Amino acid sequence: MDENRARRVADALRDRGIDAHLENAGIDVYGVRVVLGGGREAIWGNEGTTSLAAEVLLDGDLIGFIPEIPGSEAFDEAQVADAIARADYREPVGQELPQAPPPAAPLQREGGLFRRFLGGFRYDSE
Known part of the structure; x- marks a missing residue:
């Protein structure tokens, strides 16, 4: 996933109240990390493929995954955020719910006032 796209998807999820973060998994390897609680987190989009899939980790160990979502290579950012939401x-092989849960209170975007400084001015501001 492109860095700017991953940042915008994470922001869209935070606007829905989902604890999402930009994941930097290496040089030019970006994705979205969703904190699930209890030491669990889901990493989306850093597999280097154009389609959307996730790994579910518990304290860094793989405990499950969300298989590739059919047609996700053509998703726009809103559709990616909706698929992640x-x-x-709950199961080792995750699935998509028919509809997203109702949005919670929005979470503050990461970085605050210094967001562009922390990102090294690499992305376009809104």
């Missing part, structure tokens, strides 16, 4: 992480 509809993910069901």
Whole structure:
């Protein structure tokens, strides 16, 4: 996933109240990390593929995954955010829920006032 796209998707999820963060998994490897609680987190989009899939980790160990979502290579950012919001992480092989849970209170975007400084001015501001 492109860095700017991953940042915008994470922001869209935070606007829905989902604890999402930009994940930097290496040089030019970006994705979206969703904190699930209890030491669990889901990493979306850093597999280097154009389609959307996730790994579910518990304290860094793989405990499950969300298989590739059919047709996700053509998703726009809103559809990617919706697919991540509809993910069901309860089983080792996760699935998509028919509809997203209702939005919670929005979370503050990461970086605040110094967001562009922390990102090294690499992205376009809104």
